[in-house]
Structure formats: C-alpha cells, structure tokens
Amino acid sequence: xxxxxxxxxxxxxxxxxxxxxxxxxxxxxxxxxxxxxxxxxxxxxxxxxxxxxxxxxxxxxxxxxxxxxxxxxxxxxxxxxxxxxxxxxxxxxxxxxxxxxxxxxxxxxxxxxxxxxxxxxxxxxxxxxxxxxxxxxxxxxxxxxxxxxxxxxxxxxxxxxxxxxxxxxxxxxxxxxxxxxxxxxxxxxxxxxxxxxxxxxxxxxxxxxxxxxxxxxxxxxxxxxxxxxxxxxxxxxxxxxxxxxxxxxxxxxxxxxxxxxxxxxxxxxxxxxxxxxxxxxxxxxxxxxxxxxxxxxxxxxxxxxxxxxxxxxxxxxxxxxxxxxxxxxxxxxxxxxxxxxxxxxxxxxxxxxxxxxxxxxxxxxxxxxxxxxxxxxxxxxxxxxxxxxxxxxxxxxxxxxxxxxxxxxxxxxxxxxxxxxxxxxxxxxxxxxxxxxxxxxxxxxxxxxxxxxxxxxxxxxxxxxxxxxxxxxxxxxxxxxxxxxxxxxxxxxxxxxx
Amino acid sequence: xxxxxxxxxxxxxxxxxxxxxxxxxxxxxxxxxxxxxxxxxxxxxxxxxxxxxxxxxxxxxxxxxxxxxxxxxxxxxxxxxxxxxxxxxxxxxxxxxxxxxxxxxxxxxxxxxxxxxxxxxxxxxxxxxxxxxxxxxxxxxxxxxxxxxxxxxxxxxxxxxxxxxxxxxxxxxxxxxxxxxxxxxxxxxxxxxxxxxxxxxxxxxxxxxxxxxxxxxxxxxxxxxxxxxxxxxxxxxxxxxxxxxxxxxxxxxxxxxxxxxxxxxxxxxxxxxxxxxxxxxxxxxxxxxxxxxxxxxxxxxxxxxxxxxxxxxxxxxxxxxxxxxxxxxxxxxxxxxxxxxxxxxxxxxxxxxxxxxxxxxxxxxxxxxxxxxxxxxxxxxxxxxxxxxxxxxxxxxxxxx
Numbered sequence: 001x002x003x004x005x006x007x008x009x010x011x012x013x014x015x016x017x018x019x020x021x022x023x024x025x026x027x028x029x030x031x032x033x034x035x036x037x038x039x040x041x042x043x044x045x046x047x048x049x050x051x052x053x054x055x056x057x058x059x060x061x062x063x064x065x066x067x068x069x070x071x072x073x074x075x076x077x078x079x080x081x082x083x084x085x086x087x088x089x090x091x092x093x094x095x096x097x098x099x100x101x102x103x104x105x106x107x108x109x110x111x112x113x114x115x116x117x118x119x120x121x122x123x124x125x126x127x128x129x130x131x132x133x134x135x136x137x138x139x140x141x142x143x144x145x146x147x148x149x150x151x152x153x154x155x156x157x158x159x160x161x162x163x164x165x166x167x168x169x170x171x172x173x174x175x176x177x178x179x180x181x182x183x184x185x186x187x188x189x190x191x192x193x194x195x196x197x198x199x200x201x202x203x204x205x206x207x208x209x210x211x212x213x214x215x216x217x218x219x220x221x222x223x224x225x226x227x228x229x230x231x232x233x234x235x236x237x238x239x240x241x242x243x244x245x246x247x248x249x250x251x252x253x254x255x256x257x258x259x260x261x262x263x264x265x266x267x268x269x270x271x272x273x274x275x276x277x278x279x280x281x282x283x284x285x286x287x288x289x290x291x292x293x294x295x296x297x298x299x300x301x302x303x304x305x306x307x308x309x310x311x312x313x314x315x316x317x318x319x320x321x322x323x324x325x326x327x328x329x330x331x332x333x334x335x336x337x338x339x340x341x342x343x344x345x346x347x348x349x350x351x352x353x354x355x356x357x358x359x360x361x362x363x364x365x366x367x368x369x370x371x372x373x374x375x376x377x378x379x380x381x382x383x384x385x386x387x388x389x390x391x392x393x394x395x396x397x398x399x400x401x402x403x404x405x406x407x408x409x410x411x412x413x414x415x416x417x418x419x420x421x422x423x424x425x426x427x428x429x430x431x432x433x434x435x436x437x438x439x440x441x442x443x444x445x446x447x448x449x450x451x452x453x454x455x456x457x458x459x460x461x462x463x464x465x466x467x468x469x470x471x472x473x474x475x476x477x478x479x480x481x482x483x484x485x486x487x488x489x490x491x492x493x494x495x496x497x498x
Numbered sequence: 499x500x501x502x503x504x505x506x507x508x509x510x511x512x513x514x515x516x517x518x519x520x521x522x523x524x525x526x527x528x529x530x531x532x533x534x535x536x537x538x539x540x541x542x543x544x545x546x547x548x549x550x551x552x553x554x555x556x557x558x559x560x561x562x563x564x565x566x567x568x569x570x571x572x573x574x575x576x577x578x579x580x581x582x583x584x585x586x587x588x589x590x591x592x593x594x595x596x597x598x599x600x601x602x603x604x605x606x607x608x609x610x611x612x613x614x615x616x617x618x619x620x621x622x623x624x625x626x627x628x629x630x631x632x633x634x635x636x637x638x639x640x641x642x643x644x645x646x647x648x649x650x651x652x653x654x655x656x657x658x659x660x661x662x663x664x665x666x667x668x669x670x671x672x673x674x675x676x677x678x679x680x681x682x683x684x685x686x687x688x689x690x691x692x693x694x695x696x697x698x699x700x701x702x703x704x705x706x707x708x709x710x711x712x713x714x715x716x717x718x719x720x721x722x723x724x725x726x727x728x729x730x731x732x733x734x735x736x737x738x739x740x741x742x743x744x745x746x747x748x749x750x751x752x753x754x755x756x757x758x759x760x761x762x763x764x765x766x767x768x769x770x771x772x773x774x775x776x777x778x779x780x781x782x783x784x785x786x787x788x789x790x791x792x793x794x795x796x797x798x799x800x801x802x803x804x805x806x807x808x809x810x811x812x813x814x815x816x817x818x819x820x821x822x823x824x825x826x827x828x829x830x831x832x833x834x835x836x837x838x839x840x841x842x843x844x845x846x847x848x849x850x851x852x853x854x855x856x857x858x859x860x861x862x863x864x865x866x867x868x869x870x871x872x873x874x875x876x877x878x879x880x881x882x883x884x885x886x887x888x889x890x891x892x893x894x895x896x897x898x899x
Contacts, residue, residue, distance in 0.1 A: 118800050175656065185872075185876075208660050254562060296743075299749075358563070423647055427652050428650035436653075440654070444653075445642070447641065448643055451642045
C-alpha cells in the first residue's frame with residue numbers, strides 16, 4: 001500500500017474479533033457473517049485495486065431490520081462499518097478497515113415496484129444500474145444515468161457516488177434522477193426520504209445522501225424516475241488533426257444551443273489502443289476523435305447532425321462518419337466503452353483520473369498534461385466526457401518497477417491540481433474516497449471542509465461509518481462545535497441600516 | 499422592531515453574522531422580501547436584507563454557467579440570459595402576486611433558497627437540479643464555499659444543493675453558481691377540453707409515458723380556466739401539454755401526441771404566443787391572485803391526485819400542474835391543514851405547504867409538512883451543526899429549527 005494512511009486500528013477490537021463475530025451471528029443467522037480469511041479475501045479491495053485491506057468481518061444482511069440491528073450493535077460497541085455495493089468504486093470508497101465490519105448490501109437485490117403511470121421504480125440497493133432498465137424496457141422505458149460499470153454497479157453504490165455516465169450532459173446525474181430512499185443511520189434509526197412525488201419535504205437530505213460516499217447512512221431502498229426511450233439515436237465519429245481543434249468544436253456545439261445525448265473525446269493513444277482492441281473502425285490518422293450522439297425524433301436528430309457536421313467542418317475536422325444503423329452506432333460506442341481495458345492491454349497498470357474543468361480550458365489543460373507526461377516520464381491516454389468537461393486521463397505505469405506507482409500518483413495529483421487551477425474540481429463522478437482524500441485541501445479551505453464535516457456530525461456523531469474516506473483530517477464533532485467568540489457593540493457603522 | 503442590515507459584500511455579510519452569533523441576535527434573512535408572507539413568522543429579529551449584495555459575477559454563454567450575487571434581481575438575470583438566447587430552465591414560480599406583491603421582484607438567492615420550480619419541473623427539474631456551487635456564511639459566521647462552477651462534480655458533500663429548500667435557516671448565500679440552458683426555438687401546447695379529473699390524469703399519464711418529451715402538463719378546472727386571460731372561455735376544463743424544441747421536432751411530436759391521445763376528444767393546438775402566455779400564467783399563479791383565500795401547495799404522486807382531491811370539500815378549487823404531481827389547493831373549508839394532510843396520508847403520502855394564509859393561521863398551523871420523528875430529529879441536528887445559536891431565520895420552517 002502506498003502513501004495513504006488509514007485510521008489506526010483499535011487493538012481492543014482486533015482482540016475481540018471472535019466475540020464480535022458471535023454477536024453478529026446472533027443478528028444474522030446462517031451464512032450472513034463471514035470471518036475466515038479465505039472468504040474475506042474477495043472483499044479486500046474495490047475497483048481501486050492498488051489498495052487492499054482485509055476487514056474484521058463481512059456481514060451480508062437480508063432485511064432492513066438486520067441492517068438496523070447490526071448498525072445499532074456497532075454503534076453501541078464503537079465498531080466501524082464500511083458499506084459496500086458491487087465493489088466497483090474507482091476511488092476506494094469501499095476499502096475495508098482492519099478493525100471494521102464490511103457490510104455488503106448485495107443480498108438486497110429485488111425490484112419492489114414498477115409504476116409506469118408515475119414513471120417511478122422502487123428497488124433494493126443491490127439491484128444493478130442496468131437491472132433497472134432491464135426491468136422496464138419492455139414498455140419502452142429506461143433509467144437514464146449510465147456509468148460505464150452499469151452492468152455490475154449497484155444502484156445503492158450509484159447513490160453513494162452520485163454516478164454520472166456518458167448521457168449525464170442531457171439527462172443529469174444520479175441526484176437528478178432519484179425521487180426517494182430509505183436509509184439506516186449508524187444508530188440503527190430507519191429514515192425515509194421523498195417517495196414517488198417530487199421534491200422532498202423539509203431539508204433536501206436526498207441531495208446530501210447522494211454523493212455522500214457511504215459516510216452518512218446505509219441505503220436500504222431507492223425510488224428512481226424512469227424515462228421513455230428516445231425514438232432514435234444516431235452518432236457521428238469526427239476526427240481532428242489537433243486536440244485543440246476538437247476542444248474548440250465541443251465548446252461551439254454547446255455554445256450553439258445543442259445539448260447532445262453524449263459527446264466524448266479520445267486522444268491518439270486512446271484511439272489506437274481502442275481500435276487495436278475492438279476494431280471499431282476508428283480513423284488512425286487523427287490526433288483527436290469525437291463521438292457525438294444525438295437522440296430524439298428522427299427529424300430532430302437529422303437536423304442537429306447537420307449542424308454538428310457544419311460546426312466540425314468549420315473547426316477543421318478531417319474525418320466524419322455518421323452511423324447509418326443501430327449496429328454501426330453501437331460499434332462507435334464499443335471502442336469508447338472498451339477504452340479502459342484497451343489501455344490496460346498496452347500497459348501493465350494504469351491509474352484513472354477524474355477531474356472536471358470548464359470546457360473552455362480544454363485546449364490548455366490538454367497541452368499542459370503533455371508537459372506533465374514528460375516531467376513524470378509516464379505515458380498518459382486521454383478519454384473524456386467532453387460535453388461536461390469531465391476528464392479521464394489514464395496514467396500508464398508498471399507497478400513492478402520500483403517507484404512507478406508513486407510517480408503515477410504524483411502525476412495524477414499534478415493533473416488534479418491543474419484542474420482546480422483552471423476553475424475545475426478534483427472529481428467529476430468517481431468520488432473522493434481514499435484516492436483524492438489528501439488532495440481535498442487543494443480545492444477547499446479549512447472552513448469549507450469544516451462545514452462538510454458538520455453534515456457528517458449531524459448524521460454520525462461518533463464517526464463510525466466509513467471513516468478515513470473523503471476527509472483528510474478527522475475532526476471530532478465536539479471539536480468542530482467550538483466557536484471563536486468575539487464580543488462587540490452593535491457593529492459595522494459602514495453597513496447601511498434603517 | 500430590530501435593526502435592518504444590508505451588507506454590500508461577502509466580507510460585510512460574514513462580519514454581520516459573526517456579530518449576530520456572538521450576541522445571539524436572531525436575523526430574519528430576506529432578499530427583497532417577496533416571500534416573507536410565506537413560512538412561519540420569524541419573531542423579534544433584526545432584518546438581514548441581501549438586496550444590496552447584487553450583481554452578475556460571471557456569465558459565459560458557451561459554458562452554460564452563470565454566477566451572481568444572492569441579492570441580484572431574478573428579472574435582471576432572466577433578461578441577461580434572454581439576450582443570449584438562454585434561460586433558467588427551471589422557470590421559478592413567482593410567489594409575488596399571490597402574496598400581494600408584484601410580478602418579477604424576487605431575488606436569485608430567494609429562488610434558490612426556496613427551491614422554486616415552475617411548470618417545466620417535469621422535464622427540467624427544480625432550482626436544486628441546476629445549482630452548481632455557492633459561497634455562503636453559516637450560523638457561526640464562517641464564510642465557506644461548496645460545489646464548483648462545473649456541471650459534473652462529486653467533490654465532497656453536495657452542500658450547494660442542500661442549501662436549496664433550507665429557506666435561509668442553515669446558511670446565508672452571498673454568491674451562487676447555476677447552470678443555464680439554451681432556450682427552445684419553438685414551443686406549442688396541445689389542449690384537450692372538458693375532461694374530468696380522472697380522464698385528465700389518464701391523459702397526462704399517457705402523454706408523459708410517450709416519447710413526445712412533454713415538458714409541462716397541467717389540468718385547469720372550469721372554475722379557473724378564465725384566469726388564463728384571453729385564451730379560454732372558462733366554461734370547460736383545460737388539459738394542457740407543452741412541447742418545446744426545434745420546429746420540425748415540435749411538429750412531429752404534436753403528431754405523436756395526437757395519436758396517443760386520440761381517445762380523449764378534440765385537440766386544439768396553441769401556437770407559440772398562446773402557449774407562452776398559458777405557462778407564464780401558471781408560473782405566476784394568476785388563478786389565485788387578487789384574493790385572500792387560503793392557498794396550499796401539495797406534492798403527490800400524480801396518479802394519487804384524484805383520490806386526494808376526492809377527500810377535500812366540495813368547494814375546494816384545485817389547479818393541477820406537473821401532470822398532477824403538484825396541486826395548488828384553495829379550500830374554504832380547510833382550517834389548519836390537518837384534514838388536508840390526513841387526506842394526503844390516506845392516498846399514499848406526499849407533502850403540503852401553506853403558501854397563503856392569515857397571520858393567525860400561519861402562527862397556529864404547521865406551514866411546512868410535519869416530519870416523522872426520526873427525520874425531525876435529523877433536521878434539528880443539521881440545524882444545530884450549521885446554526886448552533888439559532889440566529890438564521892429561527893423558526894421559519896419548524897419550531898426550533
């Protein structure tokens with residue numbers, strides 16, 4: 001494990017492992033508690049595989065009551081809990097703690113209610129993202145957010161990470177598509193938010209829960225809205241001689257008032273790797289390749305494709321191909337969707353970054369990433385959701401070469417600092433987790449971070465739920481409660497009042 | 499009567515809240531005060547008006563992002579966007595007229611803090627779906643920022659979104675960033691006449707479940723149809739479905755909808771002007787202006803609207819927006835909302851807010867939907883964390899919050 005420190009395990013809890021396991025078995029009888037090392041092994045990491053840690057034990061509850069009782073038990077005994085969905089987090093959000101329980105929610109795998117008339121579906125959190133679409137597609141509906149891992153990732157995990165995807169530019173992130181949820185707090189309390197109606201009453205706790213990375217509560221039920229599938233979708237492959245021209249084209253398409261269903265860019269290294277892997281028919285004589293997808297009624301799609309083509313031509317595109325069939329459209333996407341594994345074939349290891357920048361900064365950031373690649377002496381392939389400025393630089397390295405992981409991490413940190421410098425953010429959709437935890441001060445001041453931790457204190461005062469993630473420093477809640485008081489007279493003669 | 503403060507920049511705002519926290523002096527936070535008649539009354543407080551904290555900070559049309567100070571008039575922002583062919587897609591409802599004020603006087607910060615949304619909520623979401631980041635001062639007097647200026651951002655908790663619908667009780671925003679959207683080139687509205695409530699529910703559900711991308715769907719009962727000035731005779735109910743987009747697409751989708759709804763009787767098409775007038779009328783709640791009758795705002799699952807309404811008195815007048823998911827209820831027989839909320843509970847849940855009521859009613863009724871005990875406790879804990887001394891709009895939403 002490299003430089004990211006986790007909270008120091010409690011010797012006492014480690015010594016009490018047997019007792020804790022026995023107590024948990026009282027709550028979840030049968031095979032719902034795992035404590036043997038060989039069976040714990042599959043849970044030691046998520047999709048950020050550079051980090052591994054065996055948990056004290058794994059629990060697999062099947063009912064809300066079991067979730068509640070396990071959390072209450074852990075609360076009473078100061079045992080830390082890490083919730084886990086499908087384990088596809090790219091930021092280490094589900095990395096276990098040596099002295100903590102890992103709570104897998106994958107036995108919560110039922111679709112509970114499909115309500116086409118209200119365009120809402122109620123599911124348990126372990127249902128996969130694609131599983132929701134599969135449950136409703138016979139009536140022409142689908143669930144819009146589509147992270148690349150949608151075949152495997154769970155909707156509970158999507159809530160935790162506020163997952164996006166290729167189509168989030170037009171259809172929003174998870175937070176824009178969730179109507180309600182049921183969750184259990186660390187104290188075991190069960191709380192319901194929202195429902196099939198719009199906008200929850202009181203404070204917007206749905207907004208706080210979505211993207212909370214498993215630090216606030218364990219989600220046990222989710223209500224999402226579903227949409228009718230667009231009648232047609234067509235994609236265009238557009239090649240450019242430079243990344244700058246591609247970046248400019250992206251800005252102009254949006255500036256013209258066109259919001260494509262998806263708009264992706266890949267650089268030369270990524271194009272070559274993808275083409276070599278899936279033979280999508282990508283041009284190999286371009287420096288940047290754009291995939292633009294327009295969806296809706298055919299008349300609209302045709303009209304917008306013409307306009308996109310004109311904008312591309314004006315920006316010196318050298319290659320343009322519009323999909324003529326559903327099969328061809330899927331082929332265009334096959335290369336893009338396989339870009340990560342394709343890069344995995346040309347390098348023993350890679351790190352996937354996830355910064356977001358204002359679209360106008362795209363050319364500058366691409367240029368400076370080249371400089372950073374030289375500085376750190378590592379190759380970098382670029383794949384990104386260009387429409388919303390979300391970059392996925394893939395840093396190629398070899399973990400077996402001493403010092404390369406550290407160099408790759410330093411390169412990644414430099415990229416994220418660059419994103420913040422040009423007005424962007426550390427993570428667009430993968431989450432902070434442990435991966436970007438120590439970079440949080442690059443973006444937030446101490447006071448900014450204190451406000452966020454106060455949310456944590458309102459939900460989980462003892463800080464037992466997924467500690468060590470998101471925040472670089474764990475302030476005790478009592479410490480955050482202190483306030484610098486400066487007494488004064490009625491102040492500010494310069495503030496107008498009447 | 500307390501003092502009235504009007505900070506001109508974030509530093510003055512921060513200093514003022516620091517003082518109020520130290521002295522335990524409660525502040526009633528307002529923009530220009532267009533919504534002070536909505537919500538519980540804040541007692542014995544100084545006024546903190548953000549009306550001087552105004553101005554556009556940054557607007558780049560090609561980025562689809564706008565940053566403005568919280569006290570900026572919404573009308574100023576909307577006309578700036580209009581000049582670039584853009585808009586706030588959530589087209590915030592204007593409470594001014596129903597609360598005895600004028601049209602178009604609210605502030606940017608007020609629209610966000612109250613999580614306003616208009617008829618396009620169905621397709622485009624509410625204010626909370628468009629906020630990207632903010633700079634604000636919480637109840638300890640700490641100036642902080644949350645979120646950012648880009649559309650995709652999961653760095654830390656989504657405090658900017660949580661600020662929406664907090665009604666100034668957690669933090670006072672000084673500056674807010676939202677995403678903006680290109681305005682549709684064309685809009686038209688399909689109208690069905692004379693449907694009863696259940697037929698309208700079915701028609702709207704069929705329309706929303708089609709691929710026609712309906713952006714607004716409302717049902718105006720006969721008693722209110724004349725309130726849309728100059729458009730409807732006022733003897734029949736109107737079921738209205740808005741389509742927006744490029745002209746060819748709108749025409750095509752009109753065809754789709756006409757086929758989908760062929761069983762519901764004759765269909766009229768309102769051209770762009772009439773369509774804009776209709777939805778602006780709904781956005782300004784014209785149907786309920788010029789009167790003092792009690793007005794409730796109810797959010798419900800669309801197909802439950804009919805059974806909820808059947809639980810109200812015969813004299814209740816209900817305007818249905820959001821395909822039946824948002825109900826504006828004026829019921830002379832309704833007292834403090836108890837019966838109305840009981841009807842809501844029986845039909846499967848939702849929430850009700852008192853929008854217009856006498857001062858006596860506002861003091862005695864639960865203005866915002868009462869919360870279950872667990873959620874109420876969580877709400878108090880969040881308030882306690884952000885505003886431990888209870889100086890920001892204390893009691894505006896709930897007693898002790």
